[in-house]
Amino acid sequence: MFRALLALPLMALPATAQPRLELPIDCIPGESCFIQNYVDRDTGPGARDYTCLGLSYDGHKGTDFGLPSLARMLEGVEVRAAAPGTVKGVRNDMIDKLYTEAEDARIDGRDCGNGVVIDHGEGWETQYCHMRQHSVRVRSGDQVKVGAPLGLVGLSGRSQFPHLHISVRHNGEPVDPFTPDARIGTCGGTGPTLWADDLAYAPGGVMSVGFADHVPSYADIKAGTAAVPVLHQDAGAIVLWGFAFGGREGDEIEIEITGPDGPVVQGRQVLDKPQAQFFRANGKRLRAPLAKGKYQGTVTFWRGDDRIDSRTITLRVD
Numbered sequence: 478m479f480r481a482l483l484a485l486p487l488m489a490l491p492a493t494a495q496p497r498l499e500l501p502i503d504c505i506p507g508e509s510c511f512i513q514n515y516v517d518r519d520t521g522p523g524a525r526d527y528t529c530l531g532l533s534y535d536g537h538k539g540t541d542f543g544l545p546s547l548a549r550m551l552e553g554v555e556v557r558a559a560a561p562g563t564v565k566g567v568r569n570d571m572i573d574k575l576y577t578e579a580e581d582a583r584i585d586g587r588d589c590g591n592g593v594v595i596d597h598g599e600g601w602e603t604q605y606c607h608m609r610q611h612s613v614r615v616r617s618g619d620q621v622k623v624g625a626p627l628g629l630v631g632l633s634g635r636s637q638f639p640h641l642h643i644s645v646r647h648n649g650e651p652v653d654p655f656t657p658d659a660r661i662g663t664c665g666g667t668g669p670t671l672w673a674d675d676l677a678y679a680p681g682g683v684m685s686v687g688f689a690d691h692v693p694s695y696a697d698i699k700a701g702t703a704a705v706p707v708l709h710q711d712a713g714a715i716v717l718w719g720f721a722f723g724g725r726e727g728d729e730i731e732i733e734i735t736g737p738d739g740p741v742v743q744g745r746q747v748l749d750k751p752q753a754q755f756f757r758a759n760g761k762r763l764r765a766p767l768a769k770g771k772y773q774g775t776v777t778f779w780r781g782d783d784r785i786d787s788r789t790i791t792l793r794v795d
Contacts, residue, residue: 495657496560496601497673499623502542502630502641503555510554511682513640513722513753514541516653518664527656529664530680531751532723538651539606539644544630545684545720546701550639554630556605558621559643562597569613573632580635589642590634593627600649606642607634638699638754645671681723682786686776689716692758699754708794710767715741716760719776719788724752728785731777732759736794737770745779767794 504510515526517533524533544550550573571590574580584590589606591613596602609631615621632639645652653659654671655678670676687693687704690712697703698720708715717734726748734742746757757776772792778785 495669495671496597498559498603498645498654498671499557499673500676501557501559501603501605501643503557504542504544506542506676507679507682509549510542510544511684511722512540512676512679513543513638514539515655516540516651518653518656518659518662520662525664527653527659527664527666528678528680531725532680534753539604539642540654541640541642542630543638543640543684543722547632547639547699548701550609550630550632556593556608556627556630556641558595558623558625558627559603560595560597560601561623562595562602562621564593564615564617564619564621565596565602566594567613567615567617568592569608569611569628571610571633573610575632576635576637584635588635590636591628591631592634595621600647602646604644604646606644607631607636607640609633679723680780680785681721681725681728681778683719683721683776683778683788685720686774686788686790687718688772688774688790688792689718689758689760690714692716692760693718695756698756704790706792708767708772708792710769710794712763712767712794714760714762715767715772716758717742717774717776717790718756718758719778720754720756721776721778721786722754723785724748724755725780726750727780729779730757731775731779732757733775733777734760734772736772737768741772769794 517524517537519525524535526532591608592606594604609629612629658668659666693703728748729745731745775789777787
C-alpha cells in the first residue's frame, strides 16, 4: 500500500492519543534546511499555515523541509523515521526531476514520488515523500526504530525543489503536527505540538548567499553552482546574491558589500508580489582593479521594520 498525497479535512485529536515525533531529516532547521511549507489550515480556496500566515498552499497536507540547493541534495541528506513502527508501503523507482505540467502523464497521480509509509499503531502513520531514486533502504514489513535511516531527500514526484514532505495521519485523516488540537479550519492556536523538540516558526528566510563576477542565473542559484570562493583583481564586476523563501509583497532584500577600503555596495530591493522562493542580487561594475584582501557580503530580509533573516559571507580577492 502506498498512497498519493491526500487532500482530506484536518481533524482535532484527544491529547492522550498523540505520538511524539523526532526530526525526520538529518539537518539543522534554519541553517542547513528550512521549513518552507506547513499544513494548509484554510478549508477554502486560500492557504494559511498554523500561525495564520502564508507559508502553505491550497490543500497542502504536510510539512516541507527544503534544502538550499540541488548540490546539497546530491551530497546526500538522510531521511529518518520520526517514530518507531512498521513499514507499510514503499516506492523507490521514480526519477528525480523538477516538476512541470508536462510531467503529469509520467507522474500519473504518484505525486508523493519515492517514499515510505510507516504504521505507528493505534491508527497513526507518517508518510515521507519526494525521496531520491533508488535511495530507499527499507521494505514493507520492516520494523524500524525512531531515527532509523529510510533513504535520502530527493526531487521525485510533484516537487519543484529538493525537500522532504512528511505527512502525519490518524485513522486516515491528516493531522497538523504543529497544532494537532486545533479545530478544523482554524489557525493561530497554541498548545503542545507532536514534535519532541521545538521547531521554531520562521515566516521566511535567507537560504544561501554568494559572491560572483556577474548576476547568476536562477537555475545556477537553485543548483548551488552560482557562488565563487575567490575573485581576481581584474574581475569585471563584483556581485552579491541571496536566495530566500517566504517573500510577501512589500518585503525588502538589503544587499551590502564591504571591502578593505570600506563600503562597496549597499541597497534595498522591494518585492512587488508574493514569492515562495526568489533571489535578488546587487553589485558593481569595475572600472579599476579591486583592492586585494577580504570582502564581506550581507543579505538581510526585511518585512517592514522586522528583520526576518540575515546571512553573511566572506570573499578573498587576489
